[in-house]
Amino acid sequence: MKVILAKTAGFCFGVKRAVEKVYKSIESGEKIYTWGPIIHNEEVVRDLEEKGVTVLENEEDLESVKGGIIVIRSHGVSRRVKEKLESTGAKVVDATCPFVLKIHNLVEKAGKEGKRVVIIGNDGHPEVEGIKGWCVENSAGDPVVISEISEAEEADLGDIPLFIVAQTTFNTNKFKDIVEILSKKGYNSNAVDTICSATQERQSEAKKIAHEVAAQSGAMIVIGGRSSSNSRKLCEICRGECENTHFIQTLADLNLELPKSIPCVGITAGASTPDNIIEEVHNYVRGKF
Ligand code: SF4
Structure with a gap:
């Protein structure tokens, strides 16, 4: 049986950098906090908790912070939250991915120019909430999120010029379709495709593998955290090509009822999936079928 492991499976640059910053901070011997789980992966978060890292879930949790280090994850935060973290007296280590920081700068500038910001992404996602928090208040109104x-x-967005950005992990084709719809509706808009290339590469490789696997009546496995938006999107893309797609968090979730004669299995993983979990699944599939 052929097993195709995606080259782009696993930690992206931004997540790797953020996780490394937490492990590096632990070496300081100070009390370490992360603002939200550092990545959408329960295994990694559990390991950090065992090493004494506390996840701060909300602003009330900040009352318990007495010094130490707070690490901001790759999703970034709003300006208000950043200031709030700094006001605790703890040292703030900002691990916001540089690609997300770029969006913060873009929306801030657009707001100052009087434009209305449209974020194509999932409302409520921490990255989107962070981006909203860098939109400058102006007469154009609040930022709008379209998913x-x-x-x-x-959407009824008025006559004000629009400035459109995307959540970094958004589906590229859907982003283009939404921009086209807004443009056809006659809005004066300027769109910047801020989807991260790591996501694009991961998505197109996954699509290619899922297509190849489906053509051979095989199966596709997507590994990722249940609350990881990029992993769920990856799964959606794979299902579009291959109905026999399985979404798992770890090897323990893998309950494949596949015939021994299955000719081909493809494996990919979201940006927050550690290498050891990918390797475990890869080895299992190679040994089992
Ligand atoms: S997916 Fe891209 S933007 Fe998001 S953390 Fe990774 S490298 Fe940064």
Whole structure:
């Protein structure tokens, strides 16, 4: 049986950098906090907790912070939250991915120019919440978040010039479709594709592998955290090509009822999946079938 492991599976640059910053901070011997789980992966978060790292879930949790180091994860935070973290007296280590920081700068500038910011992404996702928090208040109104084609079709955004950005992990084709719909509706808009190349590469490789696997009546495995938006999107893309796609968090979730004669299995993983979990699944599949 052929097993195709995606070259782009696993930690992206931004997540790797953030996780490394936490492990590096632990070496200081100070009390370490992360603002939210450092990545959407329960295994890694558990390991850090065992090493004494505390996850701060909300602003009330900040009351318990007495010095130490707070690490901001790769998703970034709003300006207000950043200032709030700094006001605790703890040292703030900002591990916001540089690609996300770029979006913060873009929306801030657009707001100052009087434009209304449209974020194509999932409302409520920490990265989107962070981006919203760098939009400058102006007469153009609050930033708008659009995640679905139907929302773009129904949106009433007024006569103000729009400045459109994307959540870094958004689906590229869907982003283009939404931008096109807004443009056809006659909005004066400027769109910057801020989808990260790591995501694009991961998505197109996954699509290619899923297509190849489906053509051979094989199966596709996507490994990622349940709350990882990029992993779920990866799964959606793979399912579009290969119905026999399985979404798992670790090897323990893998309950494949596949015939021994299955000719081909493809494996990919989201940006927050550690190498050891990918390796475990890869070895299991190679040995089992
Ligand atoms: S997916 Fe891209 S933008 Fe997001 S953390 Fe990774 S490298 Fe940064």
